Amino acid sequence: MASLTLRDVAKAYGSTRVIESIDLDITDGEFVVFVGPSGCGKSTLLRMIAGLEEISGGDVSIGDTVVNEVAPAKRGVAMVFQTYALYPHMTVYNNMAFGLKQAKMPKDQIDKRVREAADILDIGPLLDRTPRALSGGQRQRVAIGRAIVREPEVFLFDEPLSNLDAALRVQTRLEIARLHERLGSTMIYVTHDQVEAMTLADKIVVLRGGDIEQVGSPMELYERPQNTFVAQFIGSPKMNFFNHSDLAQTAPPELRQVDEDTIIGIRSEHLSLCSAGEETLSATYELVEQLGEHALVHCTTSGGTEFIAKLDVPPQSGRDVPLYLRVSPDQVHLFNRETGLRK
Amino acid sequence: MAIVAQETKFARIFWPVLAWIVALIFFFPIFWLVLTSFKTDADAVKPEYLIMFQPTLENYLNMTENYDYWRFALNSVITSVFATVFTLFVGVPCAYAMAFNPSRHTKDVLMWMLSTKMLPAAAVLYPMTFLTKNFLGIFDTHFLIILVLSLINLPIVIWMLFTYFKEIPKEIIEAGKMDGVSTWGEIRDILLPLAWGGVASTALLCFIFCWNEAYWTVRLTTTEAATLSKLIEGNRAPEGLFFGRLSAVSTAAVGPIIVLGWFCQKQLVQGLTFGAVK
Structure with a gap:
């Protein structure tokens, strides 16, 4: 487990800047949700933390180490992809064991970890199947299992529920919350769905146009949005905006002013x-x-x-x-x- | 209703018949070739012996005894196999890089590679012959033929592999990166198992192209590295029409590749449709 710090982090493709100088502190064990409309840079930011996207400026630190130049697998992070990204030609067992095999872990230890993770996620009976034979929800569990076995310091979730149907989404959301409670690891979760953000997060980071709009607990964001964007993005239905002229003569004096x-x-x-x-x-x-x-x-x-x-x-x-x-x-x-x- | 039924009946007869006619037109030259190979040179040119004739193995015996068919065949196998292996060895990493780490210039590079196929081979005949014979001293060697066959086929192989690799979701490769697999590991453990069908059909097509190549193999060899194309070419006797002999040599040259194609039909169709039909 570890804290995570972003200092002045930026990303540009050529001359197009997609992330503007972002500062963020994530403490050990925190569940942080990046939320924002599509194209706001939330996935890019997550991929930069994962090491799948180069960092154009600033530093990403996990614990006390700057990891800008560290390979993804050596950062102590594990990622759950939106499309699950399971290896279609491997069994569930091998999907989960693959990363550990790459790390040259002894076989009996791999076996122990895979079975433990399978127990946590209730996918023990599926270990010999290939991803093709699984339902969407089961695939998602395997993808999470693949992250768990690596015992990462930081879990990264990239819109993990968006491919599931509504009922399964609610159920899996609960399971991810339980998993966080059980493992106590730092988790970063990207979504465009403010309900997911509100229900899961210890801390929500609202992004727009590559910039942070506001950081805070779900209730802070709900009760004291710092600007009109956050005000309308958090909460459903979105916040109503009125003009002075809409108010009635009988409105409270502090509003009339x-x-x-x-x-x-x-x-x-x-x-x-x-x-x-x-x-x-x-x-x-x-x-x-x-x-x-x-x-x-x-x-x-x-x-x-x-x-x-x-x-x-x-x-x-x-x-x-x-x-x-x-x-x-x-x-x-x-x-x-x-x-x-x-x- | 009746009209629809009639049309269906018409279509049911018309299209298969048409298909058979087309197939027979395509097949006829091969049929005629094989048939002629069992005639004597004298019978081969006589119209009255077109179908009815006294079959003989003379041409085939002659071919193996006097023309050393097996050496040419071995050269064909060696050059085609090694050229295919080498082409894939270079083509797979290349297509991998372009499919999963594209730069701004990847499209241009692909087009440029394809453009090399637009150059008429005859245009570089003189420099190729001169350079390999007088300068590099590799004329009529297996090495040269393997190199030439590889370079000729590399653009099309990279294009095909690129198309297949493009169909693999990028996230799977990225998941591999998160799992700490090396670049070679990504290719060996993830990419190749997933694109196996595509790689196999690409290899097969490449092998067939190598086997059938005639322009360079005829012109850049004399005896040492001469392939079956050269053997056929050598039997195109200028002094007369030895159709029987020529047919036997041609049959023996295309035979192996037809058999190979027959066994790998499924892969071939997949390759020729360029991954369009999954």
Whole structure:
């Protein structure tokens, strides 16, 4: 197990810079999730840590050693690929043993490690099969097993669940969380799915355009997003943004004070129905998505701003009757319109 | 419904018949060649003996006794085998590098290699003969023929291997890197087992091209390294038409490769369709 440090790390292909000078500290045993839209550089960053991508600038250190020039297998990291990348011509056993054989480990020791890993992942009966004969979920376990047997200091996961169906994704997500608890290793996990990030991470790193937007615990990011991008990326449905002119006359005075240059961010789940005269905003609604325990109500303010309110009970009134919604002032996020930064 | 059925019936008869006609047209020269090889030189040119004739083994006996067929055949085997091995030995690492570590110029390099096939061989006949005979002193050696056959086939072999290797997901090679396998290990333990079908059909095609090559093997050899192509060429007697003899030599030259092709049909088809059909 080890800590991991990125100092001023950059990546460029020719003159195209895909990662801009990134600084990041990951402590021993932490579960860190890199999250961001596609093309934000999260996979590239992971591959640089793995050693599959050259580092154009800065230092990557694992423990106290700078590993920029160290071969992937000597860095003490193991990687689980999005496509599993199992060796199709080898049995499950040999897939897991391959790396250990390369390291010239004695046979009985290899056998012990492979069987232990197979026990952890519940794939003991599959050891003699080839990957072709396995289901997607089983292949994913083998890919994780191949990482476990190497007893790495840092696990790297590159969107490991994106090829699984929804039910299996939730199950495997839980298993990865359990695995982290059991092994206590440092894990870095790349995903574009903010739900995976929220549920798995000790620490989330939000990336955009090759730069870090914010680093923090899931709740920190949810409760205090540093800018409009993070505010809308974390949380589902994404945060609603309002203008000063959308507010009702009856809105709390601290909100009435904000100027035209401020974006007012309110999460859907913090909006609730109220009676006329108490409202923060009023709106009409077009569409209700009934999800059982709550409903997503798609609304438009008189100023034309569209937003979603997550309500326990869908509105009973007709579509042209105004809805009165209120929010407690401490659940409002204010951002500078020009810079997008939190005020 | 009736029309559809009629069309289907028509198609069911028409296409197989057409296929047979085409196949027979292709097959006829070989059939005629083999048939002629069992005629005497005198019978071979007489139209009345086209199908009905007194078969004789004279040509074949003559060939093995007087023309030393086995030496030519051995030369063909040696040069084709070694040229194929050498071509793959160079081609596999080369195609591997281009498929998995491409640079900005990989496409250009591939095109450049292919462009060497566009050069008319006759254009370099004089320098090749002069250099190998008077300068390097390797004229009419196995070494020269193996080298020439390798170089002729290298572009097409690299293209074919490149196409096959491209089909292997890059992540599998990267997983190998994470597992600490060396570059040679990647090729030996991961790449070759996965691309085995492609490599085998490439090797087979390369071998056939080497075996059939005539332009250079005829012109760069006299006796020592002369292959079966040279033997056929040598029997194209300028003083007369020894069709029987020529046919026997030709049959004996193409025989081995036809047998080889027959046994490896599946691999060959895969090779010729260039990995398009999996």
